[in-house]
Amino acid sequence: MIKKVLVANRGEIALRVMRTCREMGILSVAVYSDADRNSMHVRYADQAFHIGPSPSNESYLVIDKIIEAAKKSKADAIHPGYGFLSENAEFSDRCKKEGIIFIGPSSFSISNMGDKITARRTITKAGVPVVPGTTDPLTSDEDALKVVKEIGLPVMIKASAGGGGKGMRLVKTKEEIVPSLRAAKSEALAAFGDDTVYVEKYIESPHHIEFQILADQHGNVIHLFERECSVQRRHQKVIEETPSPLMNPKIREEMGKHAVDVARAAKYEGAGTIEFIVDDNLNYYFLEMNTRLQVEHPITERVVGIDLVREQINIANGKTLRYKQEELSQNGHAIECRIYAEDPDNNFLPSPGLIQHITEPLGFGVRHDGYVYEGYEIPIYYDPLISKLIVWGKTRLEAIERMKRALFAYKITGVKTSIKFLEKIMNTPDFVNGNYNTHFIEENKNFLEEIEKCQDDCKAMAIIAAFIDYNNRISQAQQSIQSDKNSSDWKMCNRKNSMTRL
Amino acid sequence: MALEINIDGNSSSVELLSRDGNQHQVAIDGKLYKVDLVMVEKGVYSIIYKNKSYNVELIQGREPKTYTINTLYNSYDIDIMDAEAKYLKGRKQDELDDDSSISSPMPGKVVKILVKIGDKVKAGDTVIIISAMKMESEYKVKSDRVIKDILVKEGDTIDGHQSLIIIE
Numbered sequence: 056m057i058k059k060v061l062v063a064n065r066g067e068i069a070l071r072v073m074r075t076c077r078e079m080g081i082l083s084v085a086v087y088s089d090a091d092r093n094s095m096h097v098r099y100a101d102q103a104f105h106i107g108p109s110p111s112n113e114s115y116l117v118i119d120k121i122i123e124a125a126k127k128s129k130a131d132a133i134h135p136g137y138g139f140l141s142e143n144a145e146f147s148d149r150c151k152k153e154g155i156i157f158i159g160p161s162s163f164s165i166s167n168m169g170d171k172i173t174a175r176r177t178i179t180k181a182g183v184p185v186v187p188g189t190t191d192p193l194t195s196d197e198d199a200l201k202v203v204k205e206i207g208l209p210v211m212i213k214a215s216a217g218g219g220g221k222g223m224r225l226v227k228t229k230e231e232i233v234p235s236l237r238a239a240k241s242e243a244l245a246a247f248g249d250d251t252v253y254v255e256k257y258i259e260s261p262h263h264i265e266f267q268i269l270a271d272q273h274g275n276v277i278h279l280f281e282r283e284c285s286v287q288r289r290h291q292k293v294i295e296e297t298p299s300p301l302m303n304p305k306i307r308e309e310m311g312k313h314a315v316d317v318a319r320a321a322k323y324e325g326a327g328t329i330e331f332i333v334d335d336n337l338n339y340y341f342l343e344m345n346t347r348l349q350v351e352h353p354i355t356e357r358v359v360g361i362d363l364v365r366e367q368i369n370i371a372n373g374k375t376l377r378y379k380q381e382e383l384s385q386n387g388h389a390i391e392c393r394i395y396a397e398d399p400d401n402n403f404l405p406s407p408g409l410i411q412h413i414t415e416p417l418g419f420g421v422r423h424d425g426y427v428y429e430g431y432e433i434p435i436y437y438d439p440l441i442s443k444l445i446v447w448g449k450t451r452l453e454a455i456e457r458m459k460r461a462l463f464a465y466k467i468t469g470v471k472t473s474i475k476f477l478e479k480i481m482n483t484p485d486f487v488n489g490n491y492n493t494h495f496i497e498e499n500k501n502f503l504e505e506i507e508k509c510q511d512d513c514k515a516m517a518i519i520a521a522f523i524d525y526n527n528r529i530s531q532a533q534q535s536i537q538s539d540k541n542s543s544d545w546k547m548c549n550r551k552n553s554m555t556r557l
Numbered sequence: 558m559a560l561e562i563n564i565d566g567n568s569s570s571v572e573l574l575s576r577d578g579n580q581h582q583v584a585i586d587g588k589l590y591k592v593d594l595v596m597v598e599k600g601v602y603s604i605i606y607k608n609k610s611y612n613v614e615l616i617q618g619r620e621p622k623t624y625t626i627n628t629l630y631n632s633y634d635i636d637i638m639d640a641e642a643k644y645l646k647g648r649k650q651d652e653l654d655d656d657s658s659i660s661s662p663m664p665g666k667v668v669k670i671l672v673k674i675g676d677k678v679k680a681g682d683t684v685i686i687i688s689a690m691k692m693e694s695e696y697k698v699k700s701d702r703v704i705k706d707i708l709v710k711e712g713d714t715i716d717g718h719q720s721l722i723i724i725e
Binding site for chain 2: 396400401404405406407408411412435436437438439463466468469475506507509512513514515516517518519520521522523524525526527
């Protein structure tokens with residue numbers, strides 16, 4: 056049985072894992088870099104080990120250092136959190152070799168699902184739909200015409216070596232096929248030195264919907280329903296909710312079954328997530344599997360009523376799953392907002408710095424997973440995520456109203472945050488109506504960027520506050536000069552000493 | 558005594574007429590405001606004006622007499638223009654014009670410097686890349702310039718608004 060867990064992470068997720076450890080009577084061990092000496096996870100843990108300089112590739116990403124800390128602390132298990140080493144097959148393997156339990160899947164599952172082409176093959180074998188297309192390179196114009204005809208327009212021509220939108224062409228009509236193919240090829244050659252391109256069905260208005268699964272070491276797999284993650288900016292999730300406003304019971308059951316099939320095909324153990332891309336007509340295709348705990352896992356915990364970290368630890372202990380699929384249901388609605396240290400008025404530039412003041416929202420139905428405190432300086436080396444605000448409501452509308460209330464009460468001074476941008480989203484009609492896909496932020500750009508009109512009084516109040524603050528500081532400064540003149544510490548010390556005859 | 562305050566580039570004349578505990582009477586460009594104002598937490602003022610409750614956050618700028626002020630939805634940059642500030646501003650303008658150096662608005666780390674002292678760069682050329690919180694930002698020159706001095710090296714940790722490269 057696991058008695059002591061080393062958490063190979065930092066920030067809010069390290070704390071979140073340690074909270075469950077504490078509930079289970081398990082001791083927790085923190086690791087920290089130079090920049091994280093005064094980080095909250097170090098303060099919360101039972102033990103803490105320094106693992107090197109601030110950059111993560113010299114600390115949190117160095118397998119040897121993590122293993123060394125685990126051995127020194129005599130931890131019997133390592134929880135990797137998300138990011139860093141969480142999806143590193145070599146790390147999972149190394150833990151096993153060192154006789155330390157890795158709270159996560161085997162290296163086989165990680166590498167099997169980590170590689171896109173292998174994953175696609177495994178999934179297709181399991182009978183789960185993948186985005187129609189071919190991973191074989193297109194060789195000639197005739198070949199391209201033939202393949203596109205099979206898949207059906209619109210399609211996306213993509214560079215095999217691609218990334219960053221280069222070598223990518225959207226094809227909507229038959230006439231565009233050949234010119235687009237040539238353009239994509241030459242662009243791919245210029246950008247990556249490789250003109251291999253392939254074709255994939257283009258999903259118009261895509262939704263990003265994922266399923267949470269739990270699998271034990273005895274072949275039992277359950278799913279904990281879906282999470283809707285379509286509110287994204289630059290492919291980064293901003294807001295997640297469950298249930299998805301798009302979903303219906305029939306498709307949910309079908310997708311859930313497929314998610315379980317994927318986990319079985321991957322011989323998966325632990326908590327994992329199956330991501331799907333879904334169109335407006337609820338056609339869905341497997342996208343990828345995340346072999347770790349997700350950032351947005353709390354909304355599932357809230358609606359299903361299961362602590363996922365506790366289940367991860369139970370699974371790692373070799374226990375049988377405590378729940379059967381038919382015992383699980385979704386109760387009410389949960390929404391998560393990610394609070395980032397970034398400036399929404401300035402192209403979302405990261406905004407590290409000193410937290411001068413923080414007021415966290417409280418009250419019925421609110422959960423706040425964070426790690427910063429007053430006087431803490433957010434380092435420049437890591438992810439800008441400050442915290443996650445999770446609310447629950449009986450209905451979706453109630454949850455939205457509660458989120459607005461919680462965001463209103465959430466105050467952080469000292470660094471810029473995305474709070475007001477999130478408030479805007481909560482007020483965007485397309486979001487309120489549940490009518491959105493991954494193009495949401497782009498399509499509502501004007502509404503989201505429009506600055507809330509304040510009466511002239513706001514400006515006057517700002518001026519008055521600055522003016523009075525300045526006046527107060529001037530008079531304080533003058534007072535301290537005054538008192539300096541009247542006394543000297545040396546004199547005081549001498550007087551005190553003569554009184555006590557030292 | 559009236560004081561000049563710059564808010565988002567516009568200047569206002571502000572005067573404290575009376576003060577009794579939390580009750581303040583302030584005139585802004587001749588308009589009278591009677592407010593109940595109290596600092597409730599470090600850097601946070603609660604103001605009651607015409608029975609409306611405002612929460613105003615003050616963030617001290619990098620220069621002593623500048624503030625960034627947040628009301629519920631709006632953010633303002635404010636400079637207190639007392640005699641000293643006016644003098645410094647006047648002197649600064651003589652010494653440097655606005656675009657004589659490249660700096661980053663946030664703290665971070667120098668990833669790459671793409672120029673050498675003496676290089677001639679064209680408008681839009683990237684001169685330095687700064688990384689903060691896993692995001693890299695490129696800093697470019699706005700017009701054709703010559704690199705006069707480079708004050709940092711690759712790998713250096715930098716502060717926000719610190720001069721990195723001097724151009725002319």
